[in-house]
Amino acid sequence: MAQPEVPSPEGDAEERRLIDRSAAGDQEAFRQLVLRHHRLVINVAFRALGELSLAEDVAQDVFIKVHKALPSYRHDKPFKHWLHRVAANAVTDALRRRRPVVSLDAMEQPPASGVSDPQDVAARHDLQRAVRHAIANLPPHYRDTIALQAFGELSYDEIARALDIPLGTVMSRLNGAKRLLRERLGDLVSPWEEANTA
Amino acid sequence: MLSHATTREWLIPYADGMLASDERGRLDAHIGGCASCAAELREVRELNLLLVTLPPAPPVAFAPFWLKLQATLPQRRALRVPTFASYRRLGLAFAMAAILALAAASAAFAAPSALPDNPLYPVKQLEESVRLAVTPSPDRLPLQIELANERLREAQAMAVDHKPLLAATSLRALGVIVNDASAALKHPTDPRVASKDLHQLRDGLAAVERTNASRNDDDADLKQVLVADLDEIDRIEQPEVGSTAPTLIVGTQATPKPTPQPTPRPTPRPEPSDDEHHH
Numbered sequence: 140m141a142q143p144e145v146p147s148p149e150g151d152a153e154e155r156r157l158i159d160r161s162a163a164g165d166q167e168a169f170r171q172l173v174l175r176h177h178r179l180v181i182n183v184a185f186r187a188l189g190e191l192s193l194a195e196d197v198a199q200d201v202f203i204k205v206h207k208a209l210p211s212y213r214h215d216k217p218f219k220h221w222l223h224r225v226a227a228n229a230v231t232d233a234l235r236r237r238r239p240v241v242s243l244d245a246m247e248q249p250p251a252s253g254v255s256d257p258q259d260v261a262a263r264h265d266l267q268r269a270v271r272h273a274i275a276n277l278p279p280h281y282r283d284t285i286a287l288q289a290f291g292e293l294s295y296d297e298i299a300r301a302l303d304i305p306l307g308t309v310m311s312r313l314n315g316a317k318r319l320l321r322e323r324l325g326d327l328v329s330p331w332e333e334a335n336t337a
Numbered sequence: 338m339l340s341h342a343t344t345r346e347w348l349i350p351y352a353d354g355m356l357a358s359d360e361r362g363r364l365d366a367h368i369g370g371c372a373s374c375a376a377e378l379r380e381v382r383e384l385n386l387l388l389v390t391l392p393p394a395p396p397v398a399f400a401p402f403w404l405k406l407q408a409t410l411p412q413r414r415a416l417r418v419p420t421f422a423s424y425r426r427l428g429l430a431f432a433m434a435a436i437l438a439l440a441a442a443s444a445a446f447a448a449p450s451a452l453p454d455n456p457l458y459p460v461k462q463l464e465e466s467v468r469l470a471v472t473p474s475p476d477r478l479p480l481q482i483e484l485a486n487e488r489l490r491e492a493q494a495m496a497v498d499h500k501p502l503l504a505a506t507s508l509r510a511l512g513v514i515v516n517d518a519s520a521a522l523k524h525p526t527d528p529r530v531a532s533k534d535l536h537q538l539r540d541g542l543a544a545v546e547r548t549n550a551s552r553n554d555d556d557a558d559l560k561q562v563l564v565a566d567l568d569e570i571d572r573i574e575q576p577e578v579g580s581t582a583p584t585l586i587v588g589t590q591a592t593p594k595p596t597p598q599p600t601p602r603p604t605p606r607p608e609p610s611d612d613e614h615h616h
Contacts, residue, residue: 177403181394182393
């Protein structure tokens with residue numbers, strides 16, 4: 140699980156300055172803000188969608204929304220957490236709009252390191268697709284919470300701060316979400332372990 | 338020993354490493370003797386493994402990503418004025434000529450006094466941007482003060498008109514202008530004029546705050562921007578550390594100077610946890 144980052148006060152002040160200037164219409168400041176965070180957003184979108192071109196499109200949408208909403212951002216939570224929430228909403232929307240079919244593009248993604256057998260690669264992609272689809276179809280409060288953990292790699296504490304909910308609520312939502320995922324994924328989970336341990 | 342039901346309830350936080358050590362110990366004790374809970378824990382871990390092994394994105398070049406994004410963003414003025422090379426000045430002169438031609442055509446409409454809720458406000462912003470761009474650095478401060486006061490006037494008018502969000506936007510722009518001018522304000526050619534300008538800005542901010550409160554638009558966002566602007570002015574007025582010669586103290590303890598009392602500020606109220614800012 141990702142450990143919460145502790146940004147330096149100087150880093151905070153610089154980011155705050157970039158945010159304020161972007162909100163006031165300074166495009167160069169916004170460019171620097173995007174430069175700082177585009178990897179994070181593309182990563183969240185790619186983990187959720189599994190296709191780079193689609194992930195980049197969603198990341199573009201995320202930054203357009205951020206640009207529009209910056210004047211109302213109040214620095215009451217870390218910008219990164221706010222951004223995570225915008226990104227998680229955008230990717231789960233994109234996931235729900237997407238039909239759960241086998242995508243040739245997705246099959247053409249480079250295999251993960253250490254996995255070279257085409258059958259293993261295909262099985263892994265099928266599993267990942269099934270997980271993404273199952274997450275997309277969870278009830279919204281479960282979906283939003285687990286998306287931050289699964290796609291955003293946030294800790295419980297970071298999820299609590301991003302969603303403005305108590306830590307206990309994060310725990311109960313993740314409990315509920317994972318129970319439902321296990322029910323819905325059914326046997327898909329166990330054969331994967333067997334395939335890897337065989 | 339934990340009950341079967343509680344163990345099942347704790348399995349997911351257990352697998353996520355979120356249980357305290359004593360809770361973890363109690364759970365370990367139960368799982369050691371309960372085959373069905375042990376099997377369920379394996380399933381939870383398998384699911385976690387799937388979630389954490391969703392692959393990260395391959396590297397993406399920033400430049401094309403930004404260019405595509407930039408093309409879809411609403412065009413706004415650039416507030417910071419870089420140091421211009423001579424060829425850029427020439428380009429700006431042409432741009433200025435074009436703007437002037439446009440401005441002449443629309444002068445009757447795009448009055449310099451246009452307010453943020455006026456459709457012609459962007460023309461005014463553009464004109465100001467060009468004025469800033471063509472003004473050489475040494476002469477820029479009076480123009481920046483003029484523009485800062487213009488932002489104050491806008492904020493005041495918007496506050497009178499029950500438009501706190503627009504007022505906050507003008508004040509945010511004011512903060513940027515003051516920040517840009519901070520170096521010149523810290524080391525002005527005429528300290529008395531600079532001090533008077535800053536005093537005037539401080540008074541103007543207080544007036545906006547009073548107007549906003551009197552209209553029952555006690556907007557937290559506006560207050561936060563006000564406080565940030567006042568902080569910026571404070572920073573400028575504060576003497577720089579090391580700007581005076583250090584005093585050598587021999588055989589006695591240095592007596593610290595009294596801490597300057599902060600100027601009274603509007604206190605931002607706790608913000609309601611609405612969804613407006615959480616998308």
